[in-house]
Amino acid sequence: MSNAYDKAHELKEALAETQEFKSLYDLHRQIDADDIAKKMLENFRKLQLDLQQKQMQGVQISEEEAQQAQQQFELVSQHELISKLMDAEQRLSVIITDLNKIITEPLERIYGEPPQEQ
Amino acid sequence: MSNAYDKAHELKEALAETQEFKSLYDLHRQIDADDIAKKMLENFRKLQLDLQQKQMQGVQISEEEAQQAQQQFELVSQHELISKLMDAEQRLSVIITDLNKIITEPLERIYGEPPQEQ
Numbered sequence: 329m330s331n332a333y334d335k336a337h338e339l340k341e342a343l344a345e346t347q348e349f350k351s352l353y354d355l356h357r358q359i360d361a362d363d364i365a366k367k368m369l370e371n372f373r374k375l376q377l378d379l380q381q382k383q384m385q386g387v388q389i390s391e392e393e394a395q396q397a398q399q400q401f402e403l404v405s406q407h408e409l410i411s412k413l414m415d416a417e418q419r420l421s422v423i424i425t426d427l428n429k430i431i432t433e434p435l436e437r438i439y440g441e442p443p444q445e446q
Numbered sequence: 447m448s449n450a451y452d453k454a455h456e457l458k459e460a461l462a463e464t465q466e467f468k469s470l471y472d473l474h475r476q477i478d479a480d481d482i483a484k485k486m487l488e489n490f491r492k493l494q495l496d497l498q499q500k501q502m503q504g505v506q507i508s509e510e511e512a513q514q515a516q517q518q519f520e521l522v523s524q525h526e527l528i529s530k531l532m533d534a535e536q537r538l539s540v541i542i543t544d545l546n547k548i549i550t551e552p553l554e555r556i557y558g559e560p561p562q563e564q
């Protein structure tokens with residue numbers, strides 16, 4: 329048990345040392361220091377979160393909202409720092425998903441294979 | 447990076463060696479070999495899943511459904527093996543939540559503290 333906690337701490341350190349984490353950390357700091365980029369990203373995140381919450385609650389998203397989200401996405405994608413940040417988030421997210429799959433493998437011996445994602 | 451994957455495999459092994467995992471594994475096998483317990487547990491899981499899906503979709507749960515769930519819960523709680531299994535699941539779930547908190551600590555350096563749970 330305490331060994332599992334020790335191993336989790338070692339994994340945490342290894343994760344923080346990955347190029348993917350370091351790059352995300354660095355991009356986040358650059359955006360934080362850039363008021364326009366920061367505001368653009370905040371607005372985009374807020375819009376995304378609103379839409380996600382609606383979807384989770386089964387609320388129909390209007391054509392107008394979908395269009396607005398698409399436009400905002402195109403806008404932020406054209407901002408180099410934000411675009412790089414979103415790529416870096418995607419890469420780190422893949423790693424964390426992989427790590428979680430590895431760690432929870434023992435549960436498959438109990439519950440069987442997890443349902444296929446996406 | 448490959449170091450993070452190595453560490454995840456080490457953590458997986460450590461998790462599989464915990465008393466909590468072994469106990470859950472053992473209880474699951476015992477229930478699997480007991481047709482009545484297995485069926486009871488399956489029915490209960492199915493009911494739980496139905497209610498969870500309704501809640502996630504924002505569908506109001508009827509008084510009757512809530513009562514039925516409560517009755518089923520009391521029924522399975524009185525079954526010694528199932529009751530032990532649910533306790534063991536709860537204990538392992540606490541550990542896995544703790545491990546995940548540790549592993550994702552580096553992300554707090556980027557996104558700040560996660561919102562308080564529950």
Ligand SMILES: [Ca+2]
Nearest residue numbers: 360361362363
């Ligand atoms: Ca600033």
Ligand SMILES: [Ca+2]
Nearest residue numbers: 478479480481
């Ligand atoms: Ca059987």
